[in-house]
Amino acid sequence: MTAETTLGLSPQGATDVSAAPSPSLELEHLAKLYREMLLIRRVEEESARGYAQGKIGGFLHLYIGQEAVAVGALAALRPDDYVMTTYRDHGIAIAKGMPPGVLLAELYGKATGCSKGLGGSMHMFDKEHHMLGGYGIVGSHIPLAAGVAFASKYREDGRVTLCFFGEGAVSIGAFHEGVSLAALWKLPIVFICENNEYAMGTPLSRSMSVEDVSLKALGYGMDRDRFFADDVLEVEHRIGEAVKRAREQSTPTLVEVRTYRFRGHSMSDPAKYRTPAELEEHKSRDPLHRARARLTAQGFGDAKIDAIDRSVEAEIADAVKFAETSPEPGVGVLEETTYSGPFAY
Amino acid sequence: MPRTLRFREALREAMIEEMERDARVFLMGEEVGHYQGAYKVSEGMLEKFGAKRVIDTPIAEAGFAGVGIGAAMVGLRPIVEFMTWNFSAVAFDQILNHAAKLRQMSGGQLECPVVFRGPNASARQVGSQHSHAMEHFYAHVPGLKVVAPAFPADAKGLLKTAVRDDNPVLVMESETLYAVKGDVPEGDGVVPLGSAQIVRPGKDVTVVAYSRMTHVALDAAAVLEKEGISAEVVDLRSLRPLDEGTLVASVERTHRMVVVHEGWPYGGVGAEIVDRVQRLAFDALDSPILRVTTLDVPMPYSANLEEACIPQTGRVVEAVRRVTSRGRA
Numbered sequence: 001m002t003a004e005t006t007l008g009l010s011p012q013g014a015t016d017v018s019a020a021p022s023p024s025l026e027l028e029h030l031a032k033l034y035r036e037m038l039l040i041r042r043v044e045e046e047s048a049r050g051y052a053q054g055k056i057g058g059f060l061h062l063y064i065g066q067e068a069v070a071v072g073a074l075a076a077l078r079p080d081d082y083v084m085t086t087y088r089d090h091g092i093a094i095a096k097g098m099p100p101g102v103l104l105a106e107l108y109g110k111a112t113g114c115s116k117g118l119g120g121s122m123h124m125f126d127k128e129h130h131m132l133g134g135y136g137i138v139g140s141h142i143p144l145a146a147g148v149a150f151a152s153k154y155r156e157d158g159r160v161t162l163c164f165f166g167e168g169a170v171s172i173g174a175f176h177e178g179v180s181l182a183a184l185w186k187l188p189i190v191f192i193c194e195n196n197e198y199a200m201g202t203p204l205s206r207s208m209s210v211e212d213v214s215l216k217a218l219g220y221g222m223d224r225d226r227f228f229a230d231d232v233l234e235v236e237h238r239i240g241e242a243v244k245r246a247r248e249q250s251t252p253t254l255v256e257v258r259t260y261r262f263r264g265h266s267m268s269d270p271a272k273y274r275t276p277a278e279l280e281e282h283k284s285r286d287p288l289h290r291a292r293a294r295l296t297a298q299g300f301g302d303a304k305i306d307a308i309d310r311s312v313e314a315e316i317a318d319a320v321k322f323a324e325t326s327p328e329p330g331v332g333v334l335e336e337t338t339y340s341g342p343f344a345y
Numbered sequence: 346m347p348r349t350l351r352f353r354e355a356l357r358e359a360m361i362e363e364m365e366r367d368a369r370v371f372l373m374g375e376e377v378g379h380y381q382g383a384y385k386v387s388e389g390m391l392e393k394f395g396a397k398r399v400i401d402t403p404i405a406e407a408g409f410a411g412v413g414i415g416a417a418m419v420g421l422r423p424i425v426e427f428m429t430w431n432f433s434a435v436a437f438d439q440i441l442n443h444a445a446k447l448r449q450m451s452g453g454q455l456e457c458p459v460v461f462r463g464p465n466a467s468a469r470q471v472g473s474q475h476s477h478a479m480e481h482f483y484a485h486v487p488g489l490k491v492v493a494p495a496f497p498a499d500a501k502g503l504l505k506t507a508v509r510d511d512n513p514v515l516v517m518e519s520e521t522l523y524a525v526k527g528d529v530p531e532g533d534g535v536v537p538l539g540s541a542q543i544v545r546p547g548k549d550v551t552v553v554a555y556s557r558m559t560h561v562a563l564d565a566a567a568v569l570e571k572e573g574i575s576a577e578v579v580d581l582r583s584l585r586p587l588d589e590g591t592l593v594a595s596v597e598r599t600h601r602m603v604v605v606h607e608g609w610p611y612g613g614v615g616a617e618i619v620d621r622v623q624r625l626a627f628d629a630l631d632s633p634i635l636r637v638t639t640l641d642v643p644m645p646y647s648a649n650l651e652e653a654c655i656p657q658t659g660r661v662v663e664a665v666r667r668v669t670s671r672g673r674a
Contacts, residue, residue, distance in 0.1 A: 082419070115452030125451035132418065133451060137442050143408045144443055147415020154371070154397070154421060174438070177408025184403065337453040340511035344490045344539065344586040 026233075027300050033075060033232045034291040035308045037067040040091040041288055042316045043100050047090065047107055047121075051267050055324075056107045059136075060121050063091035065262035068287030069194050070095040072235025073162060073257075076243045082130045082152075084145045085164035087122035088194075088261075089134025092164060097129035100315060101322035110326035117329040118337055130159075139169035142178030142191070149182060149189035153250055160246040161189045162239075167256075168199025170213050179254065183220035188246040190239065193256045194229075200265045201273040217254035229259040230285050262286075347498075347528035353386045355497035355529050356462075356518065359504035360387070360424060362533075364394055367422060370508055371398040373409055374426030374463075383428045384464060384523050410436035410461070414443045414513075417459035422508060427463035430479040430517065437482070444513040445488030460507045462516035465493070466556065466607040467644060467655050469521070476644035476651075478608025480517045484585045484617070490538055491584040493517040495559035497527035499582050502536030510538065517584075519557045539586030543595065547577030550601040550665050553592065553618060555581040558605045558656060565661035574669055584614050592618065593626045600631040601668040605656050610638040632668040637661050 044064045050056040063070065070091040074083065085092045093103055098114060106113025107121055114126050122136040132148060135141035145163035152159040169175050170193060182189050193213045197204055204211045217224035223245060229235050235257065242253035260282040264271035271279075295305055335343045350358065364370045371394075376383045378391035378401040391399040402409040406427065413425035427433045433440065440461065447457045466478040484491045490512055494500040500518065507514035544559065545566050554562040559580040566576040577595055581588065596602050602622060604615040615636040622634060640654040 113452070115450060115454070118452050119450045123450040125454050127451065127454040132455075133447075135443075137438060140411075140438055140442060143411020143439065144415035144418070146408070147412035147417075148419050149415075150412050151416040151419045151421045154416070174407050174411065177405040178411060180403065181405065181408045181412055333452075337449045338487050339490075340448060340456050342586075344487075344512070 023298070027295065027298055030233060030291060031295055031300060031304070031308060033071050033236070034288070034295060035312060036071045036095055037232060037288045037291060038309065038312045039100060039315065040067045040070065040094050042312055043090060043094060043103060043319070046104065046316060046320055048263070048267065050104070050107060056121070057109065058120050059087065060107070060267045061088040061265065062261070062263045063088055065282065065286070066194060066196060066229070066259045067091055068229045068232040068235050069192070069257050069259050072229065072232040073192060073239040075236040076240035077160065077162065080130060081159050082132055082148050082161040083164070084132045084141050084148065084161070085134050086138065086141070086166060086169070087134050087136045088166070089122065089124045093124035093126060093131050093134070096126065096131040098124065098126045098131060099319070101319035104319050104323035105326045108323040108326070109328065110323060111329040111333070112322065112326040116333055116337065118333065139165060139172035139174040141165070142169065142175050143181070145189060146178045146182045146187055149187035149252075150185065152188055153185070158247060159188070160243050162192060163189060164192045164194055166199065167193055167195040167197075167204060167213055168207065169193075170216060171207060179216070179222070179252070180220055182252040183222045186250050187252055188250045189252045190242040190246055191252065191254045192239065193254070194259055195256050196259050196261045198265065198273070201269070203273070212256070214254055214256040223251060223253040224255065225253065226256040227258065229257045230287050230290060232287055232291055347530050349526050350497045350529045351523065352497045352500050352518070352525045352527070353384060353523040355501035355527075356386050356504055357388065357390065358529070359501040359508070361390065361393065363505055363508040364398060369420065369422045370424065371400065371421065372424045372426065373400040373402055373413060375402055375404060375428045377401060377426050384520060386523065387426070406432050406436040407439055410439040411443065413459050413461070414439055414447070414457060417457045417513075418447055418455050422458045424460045424462060424508065427461060429475060429520070430463050430465040431475050431477050433461065433463075433479060434477075440483070440489070440513070441486060445486045449488060456511045457513050458511045459513050460504070460516060461513070462504065463518060464520040464523070465517035466519060467521070467639075467651070470646055470648055470651055472646045473643035478606070478639065480515075480584055481608045481613035483515050484614055488513070489585065490514045491517065492538060492582060493556040493584055494582055495522070495554075495556055495580050497525065498529045498534060499536055499542075501529055502534045503538070503582060505533065506535045506538055509535075514538070517556060521557050536582065538583045539588050540583060541579050541581045541588035541591040543577060543591070544580045545576070545578040547575040547599065549575045549599055550603060550669055551577045551579055551592070551595040551599045552603050552605060552661065552665065553579045553581060554605040555584065556607070558607060561656060561658055562605050562661060564658040565665065568658060568662050569665055574665060576665060587617070587621070589621050589625060592622055596622055596626050597629040600629055602630070602634040603637060603661065603664045603668060604634065605637045605661055607639050607655060609641050610636055611641065613638070632670070635664045635668055637664050
């Protein structure tokens with residue numbers, strides 16, 4: 001891929017799979033990714049339910065429809081690689097290994113949540129799994145992610161950082177400063193723009209003079225890629241190429257992944273700025289259903305697929321129970337989480 | 346054996362010693378390397394440590410402040426230089442929303458051992474956009490620590506402590522102090538955060554100051570001595586945490602207090618000190634506490650107007666006269 005030619009959107013099937021694993025191994029792998037996507041979808045549905053019941057407060061931004069981005073991209077990583085993202089962070093946290101119960105407990109504001117109930121929906125952190133957080137100020141975490149990648153290069157630890165953000169972040173200064181520094185210093189990072197077509201309620205056409213986000217890479221002399229996230233394996237493969245460049249050559253890539261959220265921007269958004277027909281068109285390309293259909297069509301076996309579905313339901317039931325029955329945090333947590341060591345007053 | 350060093354040399358010595366001691370420490374900022382530092386604080390450091398650890402950045406404060414914070418959250422210990430703290434305004438989001446909150450948002454999983462440093466407050470006739478006393482904004486924020494040394498020994502000792510602290514620490518220097526000389530002890534010479542120092546004992550009034558205003562307070566104390574007023578000068582050194590114990594003990598001896606700082610009077614460090622001292626030592630006070638601050642206007646360029654805005658010795662002397670009933674309080 002060169003930075004000079006304009007990339008068309010290549011939805012699927014453009015991948016050279018001559019080096020692909022055997023069909024059965026690939027199906028097992030797809031089944032694993034299907035399970036992760038289903039787990040995310042079900043976590044999000046339970047989040048929406050908890051929100052409607054008043055058990056979850058604040059802002060809640062659901063990842064439903066975008067699961068293939070998180071699951072595909074993170075499948076291309078080593079376990080010790082770093083990930084950071086925006087406030088739409090549940091899917092990425094789960095894909096990086098955060099147990100659903102810990103995530104739901106955080107949403108419920110419980111002491112057993114990943115951030116002890118101090119972070120909430122927008123701030124999912126899991127140091128053990130190198131999930132370095134969801135951030136609530138659009139684009140503001142992009143320089144931070146460059147700093148994490150800077151540390152990897154400084155220490156020569158061979159890790160890659162994935163930095164996710166929406167296309168709404170591309171208009172803010174922090175995006176440009178972070179990407180510019182990563183390109184200047186050749187940092188091992190992949191910037192993944194999850195372009196879900198709407199910055200809150202504003203469509204691409206009204207928020208950017210050039211709708212191809214990946215073109216921003218040209219000005220910084222970075223590699224770029226651009227594709228649809230309908231197929232989770234395609235996402236894994238394409239992000240994998242960028243991860244390989246980052247790990248082996250220590251160069252950054254800007255990847256625009258076209259996706260779509262099936263819900264509104266947040267729970268308070270009925271998404272009246274788009275037509276039912278548009279939504280239905282995207283739902284017909286649902287990456288979760290697509291993966292399931294492919295498993296069926298390629299003979300993975302209905303019994304095995306059903307078993308996956310049942311195991312996810314059991315995991316979700318346990319997670320909800322864990323969140324519901326966990327204790328609330330005490331005020332004693334406040335000072336010790338503000339400063340390391342004595343409180344500075 | 347103490348040696349005499351300039352303020353900038355003491356800061357440089359702190360950075361060099363900490364970088365020699367700990368490979369995780371590096372310096373990053375505009376013109377810190379090839380240019381040898383806009384104010385020559387980092388002179389010679391690029392040659393000594395190489396471009397991997399003395400890193401010139403583009404003019405992108407939000408970007409490189411964020412890089413410093415990101416590197417700190419995974420275990421490095423960056424020193425990020427702002428050419429002046431005025432320019433930190435464009436990185437305010439990074440400091441406010443990330444450096445100060447990573448530990449809290451992660452439920453205590455992450456630490457952010459980053460140091461931000463650079464010259465702060467007025468210089469000489471650099472106008473409204475380059476004269477901000479930014480410490481008031483930052484000391485307001487839980488999760489941050491803020492120090493403001495007045496002497497070379499404290500500049501070195503506080504910077505070294507800042508580098509070793511597991512929290513974000515902001516070091517407020519002053520362009521007008523960089524050439525000031527002072528004794529600096531041999532060896533580590535670390536100074537704990539949250540520890541004020543009585544730099545001139547006295548019995549009639551406590552004058553509280555920090556950074557360059559400590560020198561103004563000492564000048565005022567010399568003038569007042571000739572009038573028979575014995576002023577105790579407390580150099581805060583650290584603004585957050587604040588050494589209220591030293592302040593209270595001093596005012597319990599002197600029963601009067603004047604707080605001197607650059608920056609506007611509305612809110613700020615001076616108002617914080619007044620609140621604490623009146624709460625903690627109400628019975629000891631014989632007079633309201635007065636503040637001497639920069640006037641409540643953007644900094645003007647013209648030399649006479651700038652002088653009128655920034656606290657000068659005469660205004661400190663006048664405030665002390667008022668609280669000691671030599672004038673009207």
